[in-house]
Amino acid sequence: MQSLVDLEMDHTQIEAIFVDDLSSDRSYEILQYYEKKYDFIKCVQLEENSGSPSQPRNVGIEVANGEYIALLDADDWLDSKGFPKLVLQMVEHEADFGFGQCFKHTDNTISKLARFASFQEANGLVPYEINKVFRAVGPPGKIFKRSTVIDNDIKFQHMKFGEDKLFFAELISKSKSASMTTSAVYHINRYTDNVSLVKSTDVIEKSKINLEVLRQIVNLEIPKIAMEGILSRIIEIDYMQRFLVSKTFLKSEDKAFFFNQFSKVETIIKEAGFNIEDLLITDKYKNIYQLFHSDKKALQEYIHYMIYDSSKQKYIKDKMVYLKYPDKFNHLIQLQEECIPVYKGTEMIDDTFYEVIELFTKDDFKIEYVELIKIHDERYSKKINYELKDNYIYIKSEDINFYKYDFNIAVQFNHHKSALVFATYPNFNDKVNLKRQNFKLEFVNSQNKESKDTKGSNTSTKETKVNKYLSEAPNYVITTKSIKSYMDADFKEEFNSISKGSLVAISGMGQTSKGTPRLITKDNHFITANVSFVNPTELQKKDGYVSTIPKRIRILKKCKLYTDVTFKNEPIRTMQPNEELNIIDIDYTKNFTPRLKTVDGYYITANINFVEVLN
Structure with missing residues (x-):
């Protein structure tokens, strides 16, 4: 809610439609408060609980007056700067569809999602021709024209799972032009205390629902290239990566069910006039398909290898990194890593210190840039200068700094792909394992007090x-x-x-x-x-701070609203006196300073000189 209020755009040009599915909490009460306070907010309450997000979304799209639509799940938020930027970009270029950067927030990390849909500033794109675009078919990071939905009668279907896939597969395929930005547009809330969006659909049930989704997709009247992209995603992601190549499959006593489900997928796709072998683009999935038809026992062993052993059995040959197979799989396509950058250390060249990174890549490798990325938080990155000679990247040591952050180094390549630099070289030894083989290179800022304290500790x-x-x-x-x-x-x-x-x-x-x-x-x-x-x-009550969770507060003095409890990240906005906020919790810093947590997941001071408890 607060992220909509904070959008840096003319609020007379937007409408925020909240569809309440007869929620059992205080949601509608809070919505009505905001509706009275802000003209751009509109509330709709359904007559009965529909049991899925499909009906509320269909209703919202139907009653909307705007030219463009974005779908925002209840616990997520829009970026106050990046979202308006993408909207203006789409308006200027009359785009049917817009793609922006999406970040997923968890308790431990903040990471980029779907890089292939936000790796460049571009316009005039054909949306369904964007490489791998159908690998991310949910609402986050997307804006689309309402008229495309209405004119083609595209609706979310009532399903326990897969409604997003069906809706966006058709919508992207029937949109004619697209804009793309690298700016942050959407933030997904996956913190532990956010449980409302967690679905309990298991692998078995998902496979059955995905079959129904597939049957409907093959009957869509869409361009052939779009259909091929969607079918490729369903085979490789839904029925290989998440179904066959899973611990659930390995542990199952009914593997025949898994094989039968995949056979049904194969039949549906063949009857639609497509050859599965032509739709597979990833070598490991080509191997799985070959074993599925030639040796199902070997298939199970191959999947076990891929899950448990492949990451720790690698070797270097001809400047490329290969996965070391057990001998029984030597007839399969040998799997190569697209890009493995490895830190080689500091070298002095012509009286200048350089940090050197060795590259092991496929032949089609093309470097885009090198960047420093804050550890555990990909929102913060910094491109740096480098020299590329043969298979080595040279970075001046004096350029290896990133404000106060601890950071990794990443190599961006082949448009949207990214690889963090490894701290050690690949290794294979069938007698012993190399510890920490997959550790990434980390630079720790010497000014970071916590890092110094840890480094100086003599605790055994x-x-x-x-x-x-x-x-x-x-x-x-x-x-x-x-x-x-x-x-x-x-x-x-x-x-x-x-x-x-x-x-x-x-x-x-x-x-x-x-x-x-x-x-x-x-x-x-x-x-x-x-x-x-x-x-x-022994904290019980900290003098001068709100100590019990209020429902609502009023701002007494100017103070800032943050995305994190530590107040270390940039504030998202400054709160003005007499503004009010709904509160759901009190969290504490490591120094036990209380912070008030808003219903939108933001943090504000609990200092009673700045906030007043209303109820």
């Missing part, structure tokens, strides 16, 4: 293990990572999730049947006593 491994668990019950703990609470000390029956930065009241100590310490919460549940996950504190 033995001491760390001894002090791993709390031995006495504190009054409170702050969670330093997301954890779960359980009904029992052995953690067999889960109760709920507790987000990072939460204050948890403790009543005592317990232990597992094997003697591992546990903390008992005030509500008689069990949580970990591991100090890697919880910090003890």
